[in-house]
Amino acid sequence: MLYKKIIPLSLVVIATLHAAEIELIPITVESTVLTEVSENAQISADLAQALSGSVPSIDMNRRSGIANDILIRGQKRDNISVEVDGTRVQGACVNRMDPPISHVLTSQIDEIIVTEGPYNVEAFGTLSGGVEITTKKPTKEVAGEVDFGLGSWGYKKVGATVSGGNDIIRLLVSASYENSDQYEDGDGNTIADQIDNYVPAGVHNTAKDSRFETSDRDMDAYTKKSIMTKMFITLADEHELRFSYTANRSDDVLYGNSKMDADYDDSNIYSVEYNVDNLTNLYKNFNIQYYYTDVEHPMSTRYRVGADYPGGAKTNHLTTHMKGLKLKNTLDLAGYKFLLGLDASDRSWDGNYYNTKTHQALPAGNSKSLDNAVTTNNAIFAKLENTFGDFEVSTGARYDNSRVVHDTLNSNTYNALSANLVSTYNINSQNKVFLGYGVASRIPDARELYFRGAMGNWQGTNNLKQTKNNEIDLGYELNNDSFKVKVKTFYSMLEDYIYFNKSNTGKIGMMTVPENSFENIDATIYGAELTASYFATDDISIDMGASYKVGEKDEAMSNQDDKDLADIAPLRGNIGVNYEYRNNSMATVEVQASDTWDKYDADNGEQQLDKWAILNMKVKHAVDKHTEITIGINNVFDETYAVSNTYSDLTLLTGGSVYDIMLMNEAGRYFYTNLNFKF
Numbered sequence: 001m002l003y004k005k006i007i008p009l010s011l012v013v014i015a016t017l018h019a020a021e022i023e024l025i026p027i028t029v030e031s032t033v034l035t036e037v038s039e040n041a042q043i044s045a046d047l048a049q050a051l052s053g054s055v056p057s058i059d060m061n062r063r064s065g066i067a068n069d070i071l072i073r074g075q076k077r078d079n080i081s082v083e084v085d086g087t088r089v090q091g092a093c094v095n096r097m098d099p100p101i102s103h104v105l106t107s108q109i110d111e112i113i114v115t116e117g118p119y120n121v122e123a124f125g126t127l128s129g130g131v132e133i134t135t136k137k138p139t140k141e142v143a144g145e146v147d148f149g150l151g152s153w154g155y156k157k158v159g160a161t162v163s164g165g166n167d168i169i170r171l172l173v174s175a176s177y178e179n180s181d182q183y184e185d186g187d188g189n190t191i192a193d194q195i196d197n198y199v200p201a202g203v204h205n206t207a208k209d210s211r212f213e214t215s216d217r218d219m220d221a222y223t224k225k226s227i228m229t230k231m232f233i234t235l236a237d238e239h240e241l242r243f244s245y246t247a248n249r250s251d252d253v254l255y256g257n258s259k260m261d262a263d264y265d266d267s268n269i270y271s272v273e274y275n276v277d278n279l280t281n282l283y284k285n286f287n288i289q290y291y292y293t294d295v296e297h298p299m300s301t302r303y304r305v306g307a308d309y310p311g312g313a314k315t316n317h318l319t320t321h322m323k324g325l326k327l328k329n330t331l332d333l334a335g336y337k338f339l340l341g342l343d344a345s346d347r348s349w350d351g352n353y354y355n356t357k358t359h360q361a362l363p364a365g366n367s368k369s370l371d372n373a374v375t376t377n378n379a380i381f382a383k384l385e386n387t388f389g390d391f392e393v394s395t396g397a398r399y400d401n402s403r404v405v406h407d408t409l410n411s412n413t414y415n416a417l418s419a420n421l422v423s424t425y426n427i428n429s430q431n432k433v434f435l436g437y438g439v440a441s442r443i444p445d446a447r448e449l450y451f452r453g454a455m456g457n458w459q460g461t462n463n464l465k466q467t468k469n470n471e472i473d474l475g476y477e478l479n480n481d482s483f484k485v486k487v488k489t490f491y492s493m494l495e496d497y498i499y500f501n502k503s504n505t506g507k508i509g510m511m512t513v514p515e516n517s518f519e520n521i522d523a524t525i526y527g528a529e530l531t532a533s534y535f536a537t538d539d540i541s542i543d544m545g546a547s548y549k550v551g552e553k554d555e556a557m558s559n560q561d562d563k564d565l566a567d568i569a570p571l572r573g574n575i576g577v578n579y580e581y582r583n584n585s586m587a588t589v590e591v592q593a594s595d596t597w598d599k600y601d602a603d604n605g606e607q608q609l610d611k612w613a614i615l616n617m618k619v620k621h622a623v624d625k626h627t628e629i630t631i632g633i634n635n636v637f638d639e640t641y642a643v644s645n646t647y648s649d650l651t652l653l654t655g656g657s658v659y660d661i662m663l664m665n666e667a668g669r670y671f672y673t674n675l676n677f678k679f
Contacts, residue, residue, distance in 0.1 A: 118440030209306030546573030
């Protein structure tokens with residue numbers, strides 16, 4: 001499909017990173033394409049963990065044992081877009097316990113395209129990057145696979161996929177179940193232990209209240225179930241009607257350095273799509289898709305000590321619903337590939353506070369966290385690409401009209417024109433350079449505009465402007481029989497960047513609470529990414545990747561001095577050695593490492609993180625063409641380390657002015673095995 005070829009100006013990860021959880025195969029110089037996702041993701045269904053170990057520009061934001069978030073070049077939340085089979089999926093939690101990427105499992109995925117920069121005009125809100133996920137398609141031949149996994153700390157999973165049909169109809173059903181105890185960090189501390197160690201014994205404050213009840217200290221970290229069904233019907237030659245439905249059910253997900261856990265997280269994704277190929281010699285494709293998604297997410301203090309204190313038993317029950325319609329037309333105009341499309345979506349977001357034990361609403365004025373906020377978007381987009389000798393040129397544009405409406409506060413209307421131009425020059429068969437410039441915008445979401453705390457304080461700022469990104473990207477690629485390398489640099493200028501100001505507070509009684517915490521600022525992010533592969537022999541290869549970025553505010557925020565941007569991880573990289581000892585069987589040793597995180601936004605909750613390095617080992621053995629077994633050890637030397645910082649745009653556990661915000665350590669030494677049968 002054309003859209004898989006036209007996502008411009010992404011870093012092509014040339015190496016096949018066998019030590020990571022996803023295999024990456026380059027398609028064009030502009031795209032980072034990830035394949036064999038389910039086959040290579042043996043650790044868990046958490047796509048964030050798999051992506052962060054595979055793409056140098058992606059970092060993971062650790063929230064729990066599952067359902068973690070991602071950052072692309074230091075950007076997260078609405079600054080990056082996520083689509084699953086063309087549908088937009090949004091989480092319901094204002095505290096990112098259910099980010100969009102958590103609503104699809106690695107076992108369901110066929111391919112992923114990662115965009116780095118403002119270069120995807122097809123997706124609403126691709127300010128600084130995006131992820132396009134394509135799940136498995138039904139086949140005409142009867143085929144399937146069964147997957148079993150076991151790991152440390154009681155981890156277990158089982159999944160199965162069956163597909164088949166005929167010339168008229170094809171069906172696919174994929175189901176999975178996954179469960180785990182609390183993981184232990186390198187010091188042997190569970191999630192509950194990490195909270196206990198954070199606050200000294202006898203201290204009574206928010207952090208103390210957030211310890212787990214004695215009866216719940218050893219409860220499972222999460223249980224996750226999912227089913228995906230698809231039906232493709234051939235109506236006529238080149239005419240296909242496609243139906244799909246995905247259900248995700250996650251129960252009792254523990255979030256150690258947050259004040260609440262997820263009682264459950266239920267999502268549904270529905271899609272109906274009509275696709276026609278090769279209508280005429282000029283009209284190559286017609287595609288129209290309608291989708292509907294919904295997420296229900298109550299988070300509460302149910303398992304925490306504070307639930308026993310007056311006013312401590314709180315639930316924030318959040319729901320979001322989204323529906324969208326997208327029309328795309330692809331034409332061949334005298335050798336030019338031309339895409340013209342329309343995009344419309346409507347999202348509602350609502351939240352209610354109530355007593356966890358009695359289910360009674362909190363006192364009047366404090367019962368709504370989000371009051372039926374509705375975001376609508378209507379857009380038109382176009383893209384044109386062609387090759388002129390040794391030059392490949394691609395350009396695109398998108399115009400958006402958006403409106404955010406709230407039941408009691410003022411509404412906001414936004415208009416934006418996004419555009420980009422990318423040119424690649426093929427110096428010869430082995431060397432090429434590319435240059436791109438892009439402009440894109442994203443509107444503030446309902447949480448940034450209208451969110452209300454449980455004390456009745458307005459944390460959102462309801463007059464925010466939309467953010468605009470002006471970005472330049474420059475890169476070079478070398479590709480020959482024994483060595484592949486790619487380096488890419490970028491410079492991103494952010495206007496009216498939406499940022500959390502921890503210093504904006506107000507008083508409710510004797511309590512100090514966040515008030516109008518989001519502001520528009522100007523900022524700059526720049527950096528570089530490197531990937532390389534060296535094929536030493538027919539059996540041995542070496543893969544490596546690294547990223548470095550710097551983020552700075554143009555000016556310090558009000559009542560603050562720090563000009564460092566949050567979420568900008570330091571120099572990080574990995575190097576892996578792969579030995580293919582027989583056909584389709586490979587042993588891998590990999591080192592992942594990070595420099596000290598010493599440029600951080602201390603005024604807004606971040607802290608210095610120590611440098612770290614871990615060793616991972618894995619053997620993937622093909623018993624025969626139908627059976628494969630994988631055995632691995634991550635963090636062989638049981639290091640204690642953290643990958644994500646503590647920016648205050650998330651509500652994290654803090655003991656007040658005496659204590660820093662609580663970090664979440666990564667897992668310690670982790671053993672796992674995976675058995676896969678295909679037929």
